[in-house]
Amino acid sequence: MSQTTKTPPSAPAEASNRVTLGWSNRLLARPEVGALVAAIVIFIFFLIVAPAFRSPASFFTVLYQSSTIGIVAVAVGMLMIGGEFDLSAGVIVTTAGLVNAMFCYQLGINLIVGAVLSLVFSLVIGFLNGYLVVRTGIPSFLITLGTFFVLQGANLGVTKLVTGSVSTPNINQMQGYSTLDAIFASSFKIGTVTVEITVLWWFLFVALSAWILQRTRIGNWIYAVGGNADSARAVGVPVKAVKIGLFMTVSFLGWFVGMHTLYKFDTLQAGNGIGNEFLYIIAAVVGGTLLTGGFGNAIGVAIGAFIFGMTSLCIVYAGWDPNWFRAFLGVMLLLAVMVNLYVKRLSTARKVG
Amino acid sequence: MTDTLAEHADPELSSGEPLIEMKDVGKTYGAIRALKGINLTVRAGEVTCVLGDNGAGKSTLIKIMAGLHPHNEGTMKVDGKEVSFSSPRESLDHGIATVYQDLAVVSLMEVWRNFFLGSELTSGKGPFATLRIADMKRIADEELRKMGVVVKDINQPIGTLSGGQRQCVAIARAVYFGARVLILDEPTAALGVKQSGVVLKYTAAARDAGLGVVFITHNPHHAYLVGNHFVILKLGQAVLDKKRADVGLDELTRQMAGGDELTELSHELQK
Numbered sequence: 001m002s003q004t005t006k007t008p009p010s011a012p013a014e015a016s017n018r019v020t021l022g023w024s025n026r027l028l029a030r031p032e033v034g035a036l037v038a039a040i041v042i043f044i045f046f047l048i049v050a051p052a053f054r055s056p057a058s059f060f061t062v063l064y065q066s067s068t069i070g071i072v073a074v075a076v077g078m079l080m081i082g083g084e085f086d087l088s089a090g091v092i093v094t095t096a097g098l099v100n101a102m103f104c105y106q107l108g109i110n111l112i113v114g115a116v117l118s119l120v121f122s123l124v125i126g127f128l129n130g131y132l133v134v135r136t137g138i139p140s141f142l143i144t145l146g147t148f149f150v151l152q153g154a155n156l157g158v159t160k161l162v163t164g165s166v167s168t169p170n171i172n173q174m175q176g177y178s179t180l181d182a183i184f185a186s187s188f189k190i191g192t193v194t195v196e197i198t199v200l201w202w203f204l205f206v207a208l209s210a211w212i213l214q215r216t217r218i219g220n221w222i223y224a225v226g227g228n229a230d231s232a233r234a235v236g237v238p239v240k241a242v243k244i245g246l247f248m249t250v251s252f253l254g255w256f257v258g259m260h261t262l263y264k265f266d267t268l269q270a271g272n273g274i275g276n277e278f279l280y281i282i283a284a285v286v287g288g289t290l291l292t293g294g295f296g297n298a299i300g301v302a303i304g305a306f307i308f309g310m311t312s313l314c315i316v317y318a319g320w321d322p323n324w325f326r327a328f329l330g331v332m333l334l335l336a337v338m339v340n341l342y343v344k345r346l347s348t349a350r351k352v353g
Numbered sequence: 354m355t356d357t358l359a360e361h362a363d364p365e366l367s368s369g370e371p372l373i374e375m376k377d378v379g380k381t382y383g384a385i386r387a388l389k390g391i392n393l394t395v396r397a398g399e400v401t402c403v404l405g406d407n408g409a410g411k412s413t414l415i416k417i418m419a420g421l422h423p424h425n426e427g428t429m430k431v432d433g434k435e436v437s438f439s440s441p442r443e444s445l446d447h448g449i450a451t452v453y454q455d456l457a458v459v460s461l462m463e464v465w466r467n468f469f470l471g472s473e474l475t476s477g478k479g480p481f482a483t484l485r486i487a488d489m490k491r492i493a494d495e496e497l498r499k500m501g502v503v504v505k506d507i508n509q510p511i512g513t514l515s516g517g518q519r520q521c522v523a524i525a526r527a528v529y530f531g532a533r534v535l536i537l538d539e540p541t542a543a544l545g546v547k548q549s550g551v552v553l554k555y556t557a558a559a560r561d562a563g564l565g566v567v568f569i570t571h572n573p574h575h576a577y578l579v580g581n582h583f584v585i586l587k588l589g590q591a592v593l594d595k596k597r598a599d600v601g602l603d604e605l606t607r608q609m610a611g612g613d614e615l616t617e618l619s620h621e622l623q624k
Contacts, residue, residue: 217473218480220462224470227459234419234453235471236442294461 031288032300034339038286038332039303042310050318056193058317066309067202068257069276070302073283074205075253077301078213079246080284083226083293084133084140086250088125088147090276095151096122096258097268098159101168104176111176119255125151126251130244140247152274159270172266184256185263198260202302205253210298222246227294282329283308286336307332368398372432372534372565373418373449379426379589380413387413388589391427395534400556400566402576404609405586411569414586415536418567419451420444445471450527454539458519460512464504467511468493468526492529500525500555517548524555528562535559536567541575553579573605574623585609 046053053059072089079086096118104114129147133140159166171177187196213219224232225242233239262268287304289296308329315325373395380388388410395401405411417424420438428435431447438444444451458467469489475482494507502521504514511519520540527535537556541549556579560566570576576583583600585593585608593600593608606620 212481215483215486216481217475217484220466220470220473220484221480223462223466224459227461231453231459232470234421234441234451236445237471238442290461294459 031290031296031340032303033288034336035287035300035303035307038335039307039310042307042314046310046314046318050314052317053314056191058313060193060195060199062306062309062313063199063202064196064309065313066306067196067198068260069279069283069308070202070305071198071205071257071260072250072253072276073280073287073301073305074202074209074298075246075250076277076280077284077287077289077296077298077304078209078222079250080281080289080291081213081226081293081296082222082243082246083229084243084246085144085281086129086140086247087144087277088129088151089144089250089254089280090273090278091148091151091155092122092125092251092254092273093258093261093276094155094268094270094273095125096255097262098155098168098270100259101171101262101268102159102162104174105169105171106162111171111174111180113176115176115180115259118258119252122251122255122258123248126248126254127244129251130247133247134240134243148277155270166270168262168268168270170266171262177263180259181263184259198257201256202305206298206302209301213298218242218245223294225293279308279329282333282336285340286332288336288340290340291337304336368396368563370397371395372397373567374430374433375417375427376429377427378417378424378429380417380422380424381426386589388417388424389426391586391591392594393584393591395565395567396582397533397565398560398563399581400560400568400579401582401584402568402570402580403584403586404570404573404576404605406571406609408588409586410589411571411586412538413589415451415538415567415569418444418449418534418536420449445530448531448533449536450530450532450534451536452520452523452527452538452540454542458511458523461510463508464497464511464514464522465490465493465507468496468522468529472530496525496529497522500528500558501551515548517544517551520544520548520552521555524552524559528559528564532564534565534567536569538569539571540568541570541572549575571609573602573609577602577605 053062072093076086076089099121100111100114100118103109103117104111125147129140129144132138132143136143156166159168163169172181183197185197187194189195211219213222221232221237221242224237225239229239261272283304284296284301285291285304286307287296287300287302289301311328311332312322312325315322315328371394373393375391375393378388378391378393379386391410391414393401393403393414403411403414413422416422417429417438420441420443423437423439429437431449436443436447438447441451459470462470466489474485474489474492476485477483490507494504497504500521502518502525504518504522511522514522524535524537524540540552540556544552553575556566556568560579560581566579568576568579581597583593583595583597583605584591585605593605
């Protein structure tokens, strides 16, 4: 510490006092390390206690389960790095599917048109969330809590008005179904293993998010906006636009998973999706994202989602009562928050050496 | 004014050239008057010191120049053209860079990312353009070394640097990105003697490079070390506006402290 403060006015030109930190320090400063260690421990644990887990087929089932949460979690993680929350992310998924299904079924329109309409609708919701947050300065927790309840009520209310029940009619005979089913809900076989296409989409979105966060200007801005919005604004970062964009990213990926759910099951329950917003947040936090923003990365969030997928299925594989799953998730969350706090302190402490 | 300029004549920016001219500038927040009738000229190659106690209107004054709040009375000219900034970006585009006391940097981000924040080097255009990370690291390191700031690791979060070093990174950043006017908001307020010295040296260096510097402080001793022109604010109005030749440290201190009693005290503390 004392070395750092005693900066000589004229610096030596050579890199003699350049210190490369030890690998352990550099490793610990990465957000996803805690999650990775946890994932490996849990993986080995379930390999031992759940014999049914020891096959490639169940591994890919776990990946599929992870992807259904992981895709939206990618966006929620980015939003949280940007310093905001979105509690409406879970119900937006259902809203997107409902809009598509009911609009097309009632009016007899090609499903692709409905999917595009649903996309626009979702983006508008994301925009409204973001706009209200940056315009009013009210914490996003409250704004999106409001959106969450509005959408939750509207999902059920509108569905009942239109269809007379709380689920949408089956759409698998309609025009455009096969195209959308291929994009959002198909699967293919590699040997004996069935790979769901959402797994590939998930990997793609994680890679894209990782690239954006680390390698692009907008990524730099996201970290800055979440880390210190005033500083970011003072050096000319368009803070409001970045935040609105992040909310729209969440609603975009929410729409994406909504499409998957709709074309996978061909019909939707209007009450679906409630509670999932917490799973996204847990995946992000377990993956090393700071609740206060400015810290985290895409790989960590992906590992967080994988831990979710693994435990939710492996508890069943192990033959235990699946009700324990949520208790387990809560413990994971608490542990993750503590590890994050510790890692953050470690990585921002003055380095002497 | 001219005597100082003779020593620090600058070939590029013509010294003494007015960069920012404020005439009768005032600012009200609703029914609250924060600033009234401010006349201030920031000249190239000069340090204009704005002194004042807490709540005197210093922050409001720099926020007007930095584009955080537009003024609503009087006129402000930059390079002879009348302006009213509605965003920090506009102010930056006019070559006015502000280094804030507390919100200078994003502490969890690496030093080099902070250095280039808002002005990232990219290959290609648009927000999704790829960052030239290697170039940015190299330039940030070089520029900091030029200013005598040696960081252990350019990849470490800037929050791990000392307060003085963080200030210096912020100043180096402003100078590197072609600031013509540098506004320093209480740069020495939270620093120890040694670190204050480093920051004051950079302030002088920026002045000698021909920049117009606005130095906000409540410490007349620091101000007198680098200043060419002194303005003291009290309750939103200028109570003193003098060139270095016309004012001594004693008078500055007395005016700042608001009484002879406190002047004595400050002399005692000065020992």
